[in-house]
Amino acid sequence: xxxxxxxxxxxxxxxxxxxxxxxxxxxxxxxxxxxxxxxxxxxxxxxxxxxxxxxxxxxxxxxxxxxxxxxxxxxxxxxxxxxxxxxxxxxxxxxxxxxxxxxxxxxxxxxxxxxxxxxxxxxxxxxxxxxxxxxxx
Amino acid sequence: xxxxxxxxxxxxxxxxxxxxxxxxxxxxxxxxxxxxxxxxxxxxxxxxxxxxxxxxxxxxxxxxxxxxxxxxxxxxxxxxxxxxxxxxxxxxxxxxxxxxxxxxxxxxxxxxxxxxxxxxxxxxxxxxxxxxxxxxxxxxxxxxxxxxxxxxxxxxxxxxxxxxxxxxxxxxxxxxxxxxxxxxxxxxxxxxxxxxxx
Numbered sequence: 249x250x251x252x253x254x255x256x257x258x259x260x261x262x263x264x265x266x267x268x269x270x271x272x273x274x275x276x277x278x279x280x281x282x283x284x285x286x287x288x289x290x291x292x293x294x295x296x297x298x299x300x301x302x303x304x305x306x307x308x309x310x311x312x313x314x315x316x317x318x319x320x321x322x323x324x325x326x327x328x329x330x331x332x333x334x335x336x337x338x339x340x341x342x343x344x345x346x347x348x349x350x351x352x353x354x355x356x357x358x359x360x361x362x363x364x365x366x367x368x369x370x371x372x373x374x375x376x377x378x379x380x381x382x383x384x385x
Numbered sequence: 386x387x388x389x390x391x392x393x394x395x396x397x398x399x400x401x402x403x404x405x406x407x408x409x410x411x412x413x414x415x416x417x418x419x420x421x422x423x424x425x426x427x428x429x430x431x432x433x434x435x436x437x438x439x440x441x442x443x444x445x446x447x448x449x450x451x452x453x454x455x456x457x458x459x460x461x462x463x464x465x466x467x468x469x470x471x472x473x474x475x476x477x478x479x480x481x482x483x484x485x486x487x488x489x490x491x492x493x494x495x496x497x498x499x500x501x502x503x504x505x506x507x508x509x510x511x512x513x514x515x516x517x518x519x520x521x522x523x524x525x526x527x528x529x530x531x532x533x534x535x536x537x538x539x540x541x542x543x544x545x546x547x548x549x550x551x552x553x554x555x556x557x558x559x560x561x562x563x564x565x566x567x568x569x570x571x572x573x574x575x576x577x578x579x580x581x582x583x
Contacts, residue, residue, distance in 0.1 A: 251457060251458055251461040252461075253423065254420075254423070254425070254458045254459070254461040254462045254465065255461045255462070255464060255465040255468075256465060257416055257419050257420065257462060257465060258461065258462040258463060258464060258465020258466040258467075258468070258469060259465040259466070259468050259469040259472065260412070260416060260465075260469065261413070261416045261462075261465070261466055261469060262465065262466040262467065262468065262469020262470045262471075262472070262473065263469040263470075263472060263473045263477065264404070264409050264412045264413060264416070264469075265409070265413075265469075265470075266469065266470055266473030266474060266477070266478065267400075267403065267404040267408075267409070267473055267477060267478070268403075268404045268405075268406065268408065268409025268410075268412075269403055269404075269483050269505070270409065271470070271505060272483045272485075272505040272506065273505070273506045273507060273510075273511070274483050274485045274489065274493070274501055274502050274505070274506075274507075275483065275485065276569075277485075277489055277492075277493060277573060278485050278486055278489040279569075280566075280569045280570055280572075280573035280574075281488070281489055281492060281573060281574075283485075283486040283488045283489045283492075284485065284486045284489070285406070286406050287406075288406075289405075289406030289407065289410060290406045290409045290410045290413070291410065291543075291547055291548070292410065293406060293407055293409075293410025293411055293414075294409075294410040294411065294413040294414045294417075294548050294552075295414075295547070295548065295551045295552055296410075296414075297410065297411045297414035297415075298414045298417055298418075298548055298549070298551070298552025298553075299551075299552050299554065301414055301417070301418045301421075301552065302552050302553050305421070312421065312422055312423065312424045313422055313423050313424065314424055316424065318421050318422070318424075320421065320426070320549065320552075320553045321426045321428075321545075321549070321553075322553070322555060323540065323541060323545075323546065323550050323555045323557040323558050323561070324540045324557065325557050326557070327560060329538055329539060329540065330539050330540075330557050330558075330560040330561040330564060331560055331561070331563065331564045331567075332538065332539075332564065333535050333536070333537070333538025333539025333540070333561065333564065334535065334539045334546070334560070334561040334562065334563065334564020334565050334567070334568065335535070335564040335565075335567045335568035335571075336531055336534055336535030336538060336539075336564075336568060337531065337532055337534075337535025337536050337538075337539055337542060337564070337565055337568060338535070338564060338565040338566060338567060338568020338569040338570075338571075338572065339531050339535070339568040339569070339571065339572045339576075340528045340529065340530070340531025340532035340533075340534075340535055340568075341532060341543075341565065341568070341569050341572075342568070342569040342570075342572035342573045342577060343523075343524055343527065343528030343531065343572060343577070343580065344524065344525070344528035344529060344532060345506065346532075347429075347532065347542050347543040347544075348429040348430040348432070348433070348532060348536060348542045348543075348544070349429045349466060349542075349543065349544055351529065351532070352429070352463045352466045352467050352470070353466055353467070353469065353470035353473075354470060354506075355467050355470065356466070356467040356468060356469065356470025356471035356472075356473075356474065357470040357471070357473070357474040357505065358474075358505075358506065358511060358513075359513060360513070361511055361512075361513050361516050361525065362511075362525070364516070364522070364525040364526055364529070365525040365526070365528060365529035365532075366433075366529060367526065367529065368525060368526040368527065368528065368529025368530040368532070368533065369430075369433050369529040369530065369532045369533030369536075370433050370436050370437060370533060371526075371529075371530055371533065372433075372529065372530035372531060372532065372533025372534035372535070372537070373430075373433040373434050373436075373437055373533040373534065373536075373537045374437045374442055374449075374533075375530070375533075375534055376448075376533070376534045376537040376538055377434075377437060377442060377445075377446040377448035377449050377537070378445065378446055380446065380448050383538065
């Protein structure tokens, strides 16, 4: 039962990204052509509110639900992994018109077709796991 | 009684409009905060890794050796995400047209998309009736593969890097987001026209 709250957060997230048209292939094309402010507004305002939120957490020492200090994960360092990995993801993002969240939302939206894209993503993740030791990070 | 019904209809009609960026963006930040408040980090692409782990990939790579039960909350989150997408499309979006820029419409028509913006996605590629064509399989399986491989290589997608990482002022997330755009721009402007003509 303790997981129900995450299910509800997911429902909210799915509705927000649907109604904000972030799951639209056309909106992603528009973004990569710099032809509308919409996606920049979505990501930009999320980051501005995110920065304010995290600064608030850090400055007030806000505790989480369990009473532990809230820690925000730091990312893995390295130009190769972030730039090359990021570029490969960007290539995929412009094809599917969906990053991982929208891939799942589109299963609810468009139906089983997007399960194929998720299978592709699982295969890509598996391939990374196999090749990890040979890749520059 | 009649005014109550009227109020409900008006409220529903209000929600059924497309939501502007300044509604969607702050709500995404709110979702990130909710997860942090319950001791979790916003990271959707991790679920692909969890699925690999559950399917027994630990046998072939240590990368997949972890206790997937620690990620049940995240699997529940994406289950909710699918339900949210279903609710939004079936009950909250009577008009699926997306009001994209006229410039995008004409650019996409030029590379062979018939009705840009008529619905959320180009049906000739993502519609169920066209899915067993080479082009659709390249878009879904090939595009999905790059998303899965790239997000794991960079250790994050839009939720982990662009939203959480930039909100936490992480330099490496900015590098990753620069990569997202290098890849996205290269695909959109140089490769996509060829894929659409498949």
